Amino acid sequence: MNNGITHIVVVGGGTAGWMAASALIRVLGRKVTVRLVESDEIGIVGVGEATVPHIKLFNNLLGLNEADFVARTQGTFKLGIQFRDWGKLGDSYIHGFGVMGHDIGLTPFHQFWLKGRQAGCAADLGDYSVNTVAAIRGKFMPAPVDVPANNPLGGIAYAYHFDASLYARYLREYAEARGVRRSEGKIQDVELHPESGHVAAVLLANGERIEGDLFIDCSGFRGLLIEGALASGYEDWSHWLPCDRALAVPCARVEAPTPYTRSTAREAGWQWRIPLQHRTGNGYVYSSRHIGDDEAAAKLLANLDGEALADPRPLRFVTGIRKKAWNRNVVSLGLASGFMEPLESTSIHMIQAGISKLLQLFPSDGVMDPVLVDRYNSQTRFEAERIRDFLILHYKATARDDSPFWNDCRNMSIPASLQENIDLFRHSGRFFRTAEEMFAVVSWIQVMIGQGIMPRGYDPLVDQMPDEDIPRFLASIRDVVSKNVDLMPTHQQFIDRECRAPQVVS
Numbered sequence: 001m002n003n004g005i006t007h008i009v010v011v012g013g014g015t016a017g018w019m020a021a022s023a024l025i026r027v028l029g030r031k032v033t034v035r036l037v038e039s040d041e042i043g044i045v046g047v048g049e050a051t052v053p054h055i056k057l058f059n060n061l062l063g064l065n066e067a068d069f070v071a072r073t074q075g076t077f078k079l080g081i082q083f084r085d086w087g088k089l090g091d092s093y094i095h096g097f098g099v100m101g102h103d104i105g106l107t108p109f110h111q112f113w114l115k116g117r118q119a120g121c122a123a124d125l126g127d128y129s130v131n132t133v134a135a136i137r138g139k140f141m142p143a144p145v146d147v148p149a150n151n152p153l154g155g156i157a158y159a160y161h162f163d164a165s166l167y168a169r170y171l172r173e174y175a176e177a178r179g180v181r182r183s184e185g186k187i188q189d190v191e192l193h194p195e196s197g198h199v200a201a202v203l204l205a206n207g208e209r210i211e212g213d214l215f216i217d218c219s220g221f222r223g224l225l226i227e228g229a230l231a232s233g234y235e236d237w238s239h240w241l242p243c244d245r246a247l248a249v250p251c252a253r254v255e256a257p258t259p260y261t262r263s264t265a266r267e268a269g270w271q272w273r274i275p276l277q278h279r280t281g282n283g284y285v286y287s288s289r290h291i292g293d294d295e296a297a298a299k300l301l302a303n304l305d306g307e308a309l310a311d312p313r314p315l316r317f318v319t320g321i322r323k324k325a326w327n328r329n330v331v332s333l334g335l336a337s338g339f340m341e342p343l344e345s346t347s348i349h350m351i352q353a354g355i356s357k358l359l360q361l362f363p364s365d366g367v368m369d370p371v372l373v374d375r376y377n378s379q380t381r382f383e384a385e386r387i388r389d390f391l392i393l394h395y396k397a398t399a400r401d402d403s404p405f406w407n408d409c410r411n412m413s414i415p416a417s418l419q420e421n422i423d424l425f426r427h428s429g430r431f432f433r434t435a436e437e438m439f440a441v442v443s444w445i446q447v448m449i450g451q452g453i454m455p456r457g458y459d460p461l462v463d464q465m466p467d468e469d470i471p472r473f474l475a476s477i478r479d480v481v482s483k484n485v486d487l488m489p490t491h492q493q494f495i496d497r498e499c500r501a502p503q504v505v506s
Contacts, residue, residue: 004366006032009212011187011202011225013038015164016334016351017218018171019058021180023355024216026062028362029178036175037202037210039186049274049281050078050261050345051159053097054438058352062174070499072170073162074277076257077491079135081344085265086451088399093450094260095344096131099155100442101477107461110445112473114429114458121471125449127478130156130485135260139488152481159345161261161274161281183210187219190229198329198368199225213366217332221339226322226332233323234338240392240414241319242290242405243269243341247297248283248313252306256492263343264303267403268296271303272342277501280305284312285341290405317341325380326373331358338384343394346387349438353383386437389418390444397422397451422453429455 008028010021017036025034059069069075080096087093101109109128116122126132130152134140140158147154176182185204193200201211202225217225226232238244257275264271269286284300291299297312321338325331333354340346357379361372396414400406424430425448433441465473489497 004031005213005363006366007212008032008034008214008216009202009210010034010036010216010218012036012218012220012334012336013168013172013182014218014220014334015168015171015348016336017216018168018175019348019351020216020218020333020355021175022062022171022178023058023359025175025178025180027359034175034180035183035210035212036180037183037185037187037204040184041186049164049276050081050161050272050342052345052349052438053157053159054349054352055159058355062171064174067499069170070160070162070495071501073160073166074279074501074504075160075162075499076275076277076495077140077259078159078161078261078345079131079140079156079259081261081263082135083263083265083394083447083450085400086263086270086394086398088452089402091451093446094126094129094132094135095443095446095450096126096129096135097159098129098131098157098442099152100125100445101128102150104465105461107459107464108441108445109477110442110449111429111459111462112465112470114455115462116470116474118458119467119470122474123478125446128474128481130481131158133481133485134488135258137485138256138258138491139485140259140491140494141488152477152484158259161257161276163276163278183208187224190225192229196328197230199229213329214363215330217330217336218334220335221317223322223332223336225330226324226327226336230324230327230330232325232327232332234318235320235323236318237320237388238318240388240412241341241395242287242408242412243285244317244319245288245293245296246283246285246315246317246341247293247300248281248315249300249304249311250279250281250309251304252309253278253280254306256490257495259491261345265398265400265406266299267291268405270343271300273305277495278504279309283342285343287405290403290408321381321384324377325354326358326376329368331376337380340384340387340391343391344387344439346391346438350384350387353438354380382435383438385415385417386434386439389415389421390439390447392418393422393444393447394451397448397453399452422448426453426455428457428459430459 021036080094082094084092143156187202188205189203191201199215262273268291272283274281286296317339325337334351395409
């Protein structure tokens with residue numbers, strides 16, 4: 001290792017493994033070799049099919065062609081997430097990506113909306129978001145290249161739905177074409193250096209020994225290296241995020257795919273619906289303390305759009321993070337580094353963020369300097385804690401009292417950091433984003449208002465605008481948003497024109 005890092009070994013495939021291998025060979029390929037070890041016998045979890053807009057940055061880093069990527073992964077486009085029955089039964093709102101309305105100076109748009117709501121002249125908050133209006137109407141298009149800066153179309157932000165197993169396969173082709181070497185086999189043992197305690201090599205069941213300078217643990221919940229070999233420890237957050245199991249099942253597509261993910265709150269958790277070109281992904285994330293596995297499966301199968309295409313696939317998890325995501329010469333990614341339930345589609349983003357931080361802090365001389373390792377771990381924890389708080393918000397901010405599960409969620413204690421944000425927002429609608437946390441202010445605002453946290457007042461800077469101008473200001477934005485969405489093609493029309501996937505032969 002004195003000569004620097006020249007051999008990187010990725011343990012585990014799937015989305016995390018092949019994302020890591022692809023990015024490392026793309027950025028460091030001239031200086032390192034990248035080898036990935038996986039076993040077809042073990043398989044992958046592969047249930048994550050929804051993303052957030054950050055993934056476009058990752059795909060751009062690799063130089064992927066969007067149309068080809070979407071078609072090859074049976075993908076569709078995602079403008080946001082629809083939440084049904086979360087605040088109370090019968091409620092529905094969309095957490096849309098992109099901008100909301102039009103800020104004026106230092107005053108965010110939602111503050112003008114709050115004053116307008118008090119005056120009785122404001123429409124639903126989502127009416128001022130081009131993403132939300134387009135999602136409801138089933139429309140989609142990327143922002144035009146030549147759109148004026150003040151046009152709502154310039155604020156369109158989007159992500160993707162895709163088949164995670166196809167995405168991993170797609171990245172495998174990409175990585176192997178650029179020199180990543182794949183080894184098939186099950187890891188039987190991990191060899192540690194007798195002096196440093198670093199991982200020296202992994203030993204396969206077939207007797208092969210694979211050495212490395214840096215190991216990327218993408219072995220899933222097992223954490224084969226980060227936990228099995230290095231005992232890094234795990235921090236359990238299930239007292240705040242009570243769901244500990246999930247069932248996933250695909251069903252036949254029965255309608256044009258919606259340009260958004262749907263999350264429907266159930267009596268003991270929530271159900272996802274993710275539309276792809278060839279099928280619809282579904283799942284029930286639930287608390288085993290509040291519902292049995294068989295009953296959860298029955299509830300899931302009873303609430304599908306179309307015919308189930310497989311038996312429900314079970315997944316058990318403990319929400320939380322690894323106490324050290326980077327320990328010695330092992331960096332954990334994906335499920336090996338922790339698990340955040342898929343409520344806001346953060347799993348793939350956290351893989352991407354881990355890869356990005358590793359590249360930014362990559363050891364130049366091969367020495368795992370504690371300064372680099374500590375910064376990586378502190379930044380990883382910061383982002384995870386902020387995502388954690390955002391997810392807890394969905395459960396805490398509810399008026400539902402129709403089941404023991406929701407009573408427990410409504411009455412639970414929450415982290416002080418989240419309580420402070422809720423209290424500030426209740427007071428006057430203010431929210432301040434901390435450093436480089438994942439979710440923007442507009443995301444927090446939409447969820448808090450969508451689930452019934454309505455501020456008592458508003459920022460007094462809003463009063464700089466004359467009272468009589470507020471109705472005209474709100475109406476003009478709503479009108480411009482609606483007219484721009486009128487110009488957009490339907491989601492299906494855009495897919496058919498730009499990135500239609502090959503037909504799946506059953």
